[in-house]
Amino acid sequence: MSVITLLYGQCGNQISEAFFSNIYDDIYNSKKDCDYNTQSLNKWFHLTKKNKLEPRAILIDTETKTAPKKKNATYQFKNLVIKSCGGSANNWAFGYSEQSKLLISEVLESTRKELEKSDVVSSFLNVFSASGGTGSGVGSCVTECLKNEFSNKIITNVVVLPYASGELVVQSYNSLLTLAKIYSINDAIIVFENDRLHYNCVNSLSIKDVTFDDINNLIARQLLSIYQPLNDAQAPELLTKLCEDSSRKFLQIRSAPLSKMDCASNWKSLLTSISRQSRFDFQQKSLHGVHLKPKSLSTAMVCRGVHKPAEKELKPFTDSNFSETVNLYHQRRKIFNLENSLTVVSNSNNVCVPIKLILDDAQNLYKYGAYLHHYKKFGVDEAHFRNSFEIVGTVLGNYKSL
Template structure:
């Protein structure tokens, strides 16, 4: 089962570089031609007649300088890049203008990849919501792909910007992105730069956090879900969602060999309770559904699972276990949850966007590319509905 990855803009392409490097490293740590190795290889790479590896990916950007360099161990072949000066950090410019320069070439690359694949599991789209290419071009291409391949599974990895980001109109871009992709997504994996930065410092002991560190963490968390399991990842993720709740969060951590049960229980407890980034401080954390993925020799028992069963009914807690190590870690635990913890980030984006909109700030940058008052009203209404659905869990 193949996964075709599409990576948009500077953020998406930087994650792509880290993502496939980590896949290759994980492959190199496993015996060749074992089931895990073969399944991972077939999921992510095409193998040429000369035994070269070519990722089943498409790199899309309006600036060629962000495209990853050629690797000695594999090479990206599907690159859709136009040196047209970026998308001005503007969703409207990316969606209505720049996407026209990239759409046909991207669709052609997708068709060629589909011809090479025996069976497609899903599309994985990776992009940031803050700028113009990832958010605007990404939204347009995903929309067109959904129209052309309506029966395929679409998993979108959406990276939300720092709450105090450098792009003054990032809340507009995030608002328009989420409202556009929500209905056409089967699952949306949400990554928050603030939380990722916090985890790099407090969990990984990284003093001076860079975007490379954050991108590597995103890659590890994605692969802790997407590397081979006893089920298809697309099935796992779509089972966690319904039409009103499609936003998923990933938490993962390596577990040491010694005192593994204690570490596991501590991680489960910390994930299930409020953190400094959670919005509902006075309301109980609640999840619509949760998947627990254990990799390595350790498999949690009933006592370890209690923190999750306290806020999930047994029917909404899915358990998966893969004995094969990930990145040569003795044990790794991943939690994928559809939870009301996302309310904090959604509420912040909506409040920031409303403040700008109330005073008409920067609207002329959007109007000149076709985004009118009705577009913003629809976007606000859609995101208000999403937020209220999670508040009412």
Template sequence: MSTVFLHVGQCGNQVGIPFWKRAAKDENVKNGRTFLHEDGTQRSLHIDSEPKVIAKINKTNTVRKKNLVFGRRGRGTNWALGYNGLLKKGEDHIVEDTMEMLRKEIERCDSYSGCVLMHSLSGGTGSGLGSRLCEMVRDEYPMSHLVSCSFAPCQSGESPLQHYNSLLTLAYLNRYTDCNILTHNDLILERLQKKMETVSFNQMNENIAAALCGVTLPTDTLTTKCGASIGMEPWEMVRSLCPHPGNKIVQINHIARSKLSWEAMMSQLLLNLHRYDKDGKPYRSLSTLIVARGDSTDSFHSAMKTLEKKVKNAYSCVPWNPYPIDIWTARNNLSGSKSASLSVASNHSSVVDYLDFLLSRSQTMYKAGAYLHWYWRYGATEIWLKIYGIFPAILLIALAPMSVHMQSDLVSTGLTVVVASTALVSFGYASICVAEIFVLYERTAQTGYDEGKKEGFEDGQAEGFRLGEEECKIPTTTPPQYCQEISDAVTTILKEEEDERADEIEIIITGLRMNTRNKLNTCLPDAGCTTAGCSMKTISSGTFCVPDELN
């Protein structure tokens, strides 16, 4: 099983350098041919919008030179610019070149299994271009695995656009990937500062690379009897840690020590674990994977007999999972030294704190209209951002992890998942009804924007609207007729749930609590615009009744 790695943006490529240095020292990687070709070159693509970092990678002999894709101008930490590309001719070639090189790299694989994408959440290239590539890879290879290794910026602030960028990128990752391994720069910095006074970016990258190698490189547990590695570690991790499609954010704790017992190493590792939220409630873990490397005496499994209860209590594993802990071992450590390492990957609800922070900051900035003009300038529109960005991000990111956080037993878990899933489905249907009204207009605008890019206009958006309206004469005055039928069907489903629970199902959208059932029945074309929370909006040649939050 061959794996292709995509390193996108400055952060993704800088983490990739120590990652491949460690991987090259692993004998199973050299012999298995899952990460390397027969000639020793990496199965990797390195993409950036500027040549600075790529030039450093070009000096190594293990990278295929044609797999280095770069532009001449950065993306200015702007998600919209990274996603849509530049307006000037000859500059918007990165996406096409990357997909062509990826196709050729996959064709060199005997048995292609999937891609691992490394990128940041805040940079323009890592977030915007990473989201675009994630979407296109899923579209081109829908049956293959896709795992994202994303790196969250420091909450203190690296860029004024980082909250928007992170929110939009996480929405795309939740939509298109099978698993998202999320690494927080703040946590890495906090752990390293306990050991040293000053911490460099290289030391942070080394620490992140060590954690990723801990769960992705070959292990003896998944090695065949003949001793050959088939490279199933990344995909077995997805199977083990992401049993529910709505809960796919994974976090890794890693520790490497020498002359310490397994019990002492596990105790030190658990000291860095965040166990309780700000209200004192314990976080929950759907599933946990423990990878022990350097187990030359085969002693880890015997040590886990006493450590298993301690790990379950620390991670607060959900009681309905009969096998909440999976264990892999390897005789050799990553660096080939006599030291040992532990990597614990978990689908843990502590990520909710970061997501809540991200959502609140983004909502505050969005309501104030802060920095939105940078997104309108490069092809994003307000309607598009609301329908395809903010609302799906709030639902897909906030509601799904919260279902893990609220689980306590089998019964409550089932009800929580049903409620969250029903809310997602119902809002999805409502979004279809509303989005169908705008979709033709948006297609017109996007077509015009593309034409504006080809013609090299400075104001691609304004010129795009004009060209699009001239070339795409599509009527937008008639809303879809099936919206009422969809509303009735979903209302029946929600009515049954309300009768059983005897209370209303509520979801949080842009800080307002609204009834899901009312959401579906509000602002439909035949209901007029007399309902509170609705208002008329003129779009192109038609006037429609839409919810205020879409106005």
């Protein structure tokens, strides 16, 4: 079962490097397991008649600075819809209404070609940041078109949320408009927060000067610990199952160990390591006045390592996680040469903090009418904003009432 990945804007394109190099490493530089390696290869790469590997991926941008630079000797991206048209000025409306017109037919044509090259494609995986202009705007537009044209495919979005401290003055507007637009289209939305990833780089990986490369490597590995082959499930279906309740479909991922240097390897220590990462959630909740007991609607635990853990070994976590349903998945083959690895994907009220921050910040700008003319120019008026506040506000309310 193949997955077609579409990666947009600076953030998406930079993640593509980490994502496919980790896949390549996992296939070729880890323990051999014919069945696993073949499945993984078919899922992510097209093998040409000349035995060259091409990722089943489409890289999309409105400026060329983040296009893959080095010619990778082991595989090469062939679907680049990257035009030098000045970027989208960190403006969702410009990306969505204008820049997308320059790219959309080529993106859809590349998608059709990719589909023809694959035996079975179950899903699309979209990757972009919510707060720029191209990833968020063009990405939202393409997601809508994919849904219209390929309605039988699962669509999963990976959305990277900006640092809360604020890199761009209108980041909350762009994030609001993105989440509101893609919410109803997607089967599942995996939310990554740059703040949380940064925290993990500092506190779990002891990195002093964290770069996007470090963060992207973490994103890639956490995604792959779900998306690489499993014995008993396919990732897109696993994720969709966690979002059966269409009023709540934001997912967050936590995993351990985060690197080979982390000596946690038995299930108990991996659970402790994941629980330690929850400190970030406690800190954020008290910092931003969100007083909610942790509660999950649904949780998937993905265990990779020769022996499948007994349910009682994971019970301490499932008990303290207050999850209504917990599904356990396993793969014998080690990933990234780690003895054991554990990944928890949860649909929980932890997502309230980043969503509330976006809403509050956007409302603070909106009540003074700040920067609205930049959006109005491209067809996004007050009514559009009010509708987006309504959609995202309702989802936040749904999580608060869990």
